[in-house]
Amino acid sequence: MPMTDARTKIVGLGKYTDDLHVPGMLIGRILHSPHAHARIVSIDTSRADALPGVHGIATGKDAPTPYGILPIGHDECVFAVDKARYVGDNVAAVAATSAEIAEQALDLIHVEYEPLHTWFDPEESMQAESDWIHESRPHNIEKEYHHSFGDPEAGFTEADFVAEQRYVAGEVNHAAMEPHATLAIWEPDDRLTVYSSTQVPYYLHRTISEVCAMPMNRIRVIKPLIGSGFGGKSEVIPIEVAATVLAKKTKRPVKITYTREEVFYAHRGRPRTIVDLKMGITREGKIAAVQARVVQDGGAYCGFGPVTVLYSGALLGAIYDVPAVRYDGYRVLTNKPACGAMRGHGTVNVRFAFESMLDELACKAGLDPAEVRRKNLLMAPCVTVNGLRVTSYGLPECVEKVVERSGWKEKRGRLPYGKGIGIACSHYVSGAANPIIRSNMPHTTVNIKIDRDAAVTVYSGASDIGQGSDTMQVQIVAEVLGIRPGRVKLVSADTELTPIDLGSYSSRVTFMVGNACIDAAKKIREQIFSAAAKKFACEPDEIECADEMVYKRSDARIRASFDDAVAMAMEFHGALVAQGIYSPPEDARGGKFKGAGVGPSPSYSYSAQVAEVTVDPDTGHVRVDKIVAAHDCGKALNPLAVEGQVIGSVYMGFGQAMQEEMIWEGARLMNPSLLEYRIPTTLENPEIECIIVESNDPEGPFGAKEAGEGSLAATIPAIANAIYDAIGVRLNTVPFSREAVLEALEKKAGSATQTGNGGNGASAETKPVSRRVERRS
């Protein structure tokens, strides 16, 4: 089924935040710090204030309440109050009658800074004895976690092959096509209406209420169409509070839209991650133990940081049956923009390391890497060693499907030098079982109303960010009520009309909101059935509905049209309304140790991928020819949408693997534009084939689970492993640049001269043995 909003989008009439224009609207611009770490001595706005056309200027003293997405991380103010912590930090904002005047006014604001010591390298930063970025975070460590499950030491002793290696993945940005935008409207009766490109309208609602000290019912947050998010709009972004503070101050509507450069500096993307990984496997290919030390370069504020570093640990081994896992994770503060959640939050970079090393160990043991993955499968239903409950597990079928479709058995180790094939797997949560702000409130609530003409309206706080959640909800409600989807209209993501939903992040919407839609639709159906039962002279549980009819199961001739059944129900009950909720079950909420709250999910998606590459050993150029991705989404409620999500995830993984990286020189980002931060175009992008695997999760809505993120993480190691198959070198740093390929080849040639081991990658046996892999006897 096509997306319900597609017809609006293809005629250009769908409104995104920056498309909105209201009478009297002012344009806002933000003054950013030119210093990476500096005390703000004074701010003089008098000259800017005097500029004709300027209606308001806001600085730190106008909104001194700190906020942050996590209750433990309320460490940022919309405008720096005492000091700026990265180049680009927000210092002040101007609202004026035009963008030109607002920009002129920024130039007239005089800020006196006192530069402080700066920290850019996370491994140096975490040794800091003074000049901490936040005084409350000693040694610039935002959070550290140390977990141990099973007996890692025994596992490593038992292992026949052990490898240790450092992997580094560069920092990447969501690069959603729509730059963030917010329009805040001060209403005459002291109310605020805020339109914003947000994935989390209710967190924004809450933050505005706290920062502006206004009750929530006087603030209305509306998410219009949004030009995708990928996590970059999943926490409150300074622009949202800045526009609101300016609107309150000027009593006028204020719109602020980021430039693309500002989007990169607002960031909240995937942190540069250092993974020191150790893994041991038995001769048969069974993983015996895994140990990882992970350092994430988190930037200057907390954001989602502790969640990122916890996901890295929780999901590290949980995809397979790994008996022992040790994890040491550090989220480190540096004087750069804050990192945050990005598609595949926390799992992508550790998965790259893990799947690369598993491939290496498989080759060392003389085993087929696909077979090694099969040897380590979980037996669902089960609970992983770190306490994650697994209810459905389509990974075996994913591996089988990609092996078959790619011709793995014929190709692996048999392709000519320069051509290679690689496999990797990944998994992801279908929503977090524990909310960000701990409470027992259901994670989502959906309301349904049926009009007198039997038209159905669903009120849902879920944010469609292009992933198709509006369509999913319409489909589910139509299915439960036995009516065509066209009869259902959705009102979504408007805090004044729609009940609370936590937002579009951690791939929670299909599973959680889908289940709440089923709950609400069943409750309203009960009302229809109880009225029909009187008419049909039977019990409500003898009634069914389908194809726009309500009928007696045992005799379908006793029936009424959906319209008539609704009319009967209204005579009986009055207006037809119902509320549905979803709460993750108790036993899905994880263990009791510190940090156990992140990682548990009511269900997990699984993915296996095979990548094929062609490497030019003279230039180092890697062309990814094809990626076959099999994804277990439980049940594809909308195969068209699932394919789009899986292919889009693979595409983004491909981008990170091959060409995307935020490049820093100290405090300065060298490529803050789409021209220089090169997301893949049609020319680089490989052919991507999606295979849908359906494991029918017992608790998912009609069996469905996550589809929008889980595939991303497998792409990077699948490509890395294919490069190894092609030219016999392991690339441990992402992205896989030409320079990295050439350097690795040179290194290999050097060691080949010394050892005489110069395999061309034709098979695992003839490939050079990495020196850091030692065989235990």
Next chain:
Amino acid sequence: MMGKELMHFHVNGEDREFAAPPNRLLLDALREDLGLTGTKRGCDDSSCGCCAVLIDGVPTLSCAALAASCEGSEITTVEGLGVAGALDPAQEGWVERAGAQCGFCTPGFLITTVALLRRNPNPSLDEIRDALSSNLCRCTGYMQIYESVKYAIEKRQKEAQQAASAPAVR
């Protein structure tokens, strides 16, 4: 601030008149002065293609054209490609084959596709990829966009066949 000049456009089949400074970008004129917000701004360095429009049939980035230079030109934006009930086959392709996820890049892709299919009604996949390489999409991974274009090609071919086999009107 620069003084304003009166400008005359022929946009989507209508004559439009507005006053803007001579340094006004076509993108801003369309969005701010004419209320045609279907044309999007995704970057600031003419790299994303979200702002593509047809100027006298030629796909052009409206962020890299001055409004003043378009006086007297025929401009087509996404709003002018087709309306409900009379959509361009490319628009239908984007609906049926999920070419649009978030939809922000969609107007630019549609403009580029319409121009491609006017120039070359039966492009190969490589020709499609070449033509669309000036537009960035962050959601789809492009595969469903290719399918959308193929849908449009087939739809146009079907329509052409039907027109050819229809009895001539006397």
